[in-house]
Amino acid sequence: MRIIETRSAPNPRRVRIFLAEKGISVPFEEIDIMAEAAKTPPFVALNPMQRVPVLILDDGTAISETVAICRYFEEIEPEPALFGRGAVGRAVVEMWNRRMELGLFGAIGQAFRHLNHKMSHLEVPQVTAWGEANKDKARSMLVMLDEALKGRAFIAGEDYSIADITALVAIDFMKPARIEMPAGLTNVARWRQSVSSRPSAQA
């Protein structure tokens, strides 16, 4: 088993943190997506979406999409549960992970992809107005998140989950995406300090 990644990209970091929280060790293999390594025919055969990370199982099965890779590891190693427990718990984690992914991680990613000239060969066409609109969307989500974090430890409730991983990686990626944190979000700041101090955050 091995995982193909580009270490500087945000999605592979979500998988690395997830595995660190599980205590699972998997060899990683670096490719350079900025040099279009994901557009070569052998890579496209592994993942037609031309994105990292990709998990390659011992029988050659290729699993791409960050959350699909994480779900595979949740299935083979259920503890600690990072996708929630029970029907309601799992639905609540799915809900919050999706809010963080579609609303926050996605918006920050769109701002980066559409406003950074280094991305012009990967995001075609770059649309400046759309990149700028996403800066506002990301900031609005952070205000919503601050409200949600009032009086609870983690994003989906009292237990750390994949929703915290998605949000942490997203927020740390605001710097390369050149988005400023809105002022006064004390709950987000407290939560960020907490999740950033876990050993997994260094993964």
Added chain:
Amino acid sequence: MRIIETRSAPNPRRVRIFLAEKGISVPFEEIDIMAEAAKTPPFVALNPMQRVPVLILDDGTAISETVAICRYFEEIEPEPALFGRGAVGRAVVEMWNRRMELGLFGAIGQAFRHLNHKMSHLEVPQVTAWGEANKDKARSMLVMLDEALKGRAFIAGEDYSIADITALVAIDFMKPARIEMPAGLTNVARWRQSVSSRPSAQA
């Protein structure tokens, strides 16, 4: 238990098809998102993302995000399995559902939201160039999907899954989004005929 929806919107249809495949009956309650019914304070308290559908459990717990709602029903009624079976099977369904959701459903939705003047109060700002770019993204995904469907019955393999639901609802929404199906996609056409003929497609 009840589900708040807007019947004409694509995401609630994903839940209706999912429930029809499971043979589960849940009362639906209609609100008009076009008339900003999702922006009222009582609704925002249920779902700060201001989107439908929302599942309200008997104890008042509100679950939003389409796939989170579907996952709740998969947990309480595992058969027929629509999220796959076993660690690899579940990861493969997650991967394909995400490709269909982020790459196809998302692109068609962005084209609709950014190019339809009726959406101008819900998608602020509308960015025409981004809407047009998504028409091409959707068509590229359909070409990829046609290749993937060569020699297999359903999108994630030999079993019908939530990935088929996401793709069917997305493709049926190309008409309101004014995106034409690329010519010559015979595998997509054969698959579409098959999934459209299931009773659930009328849900």
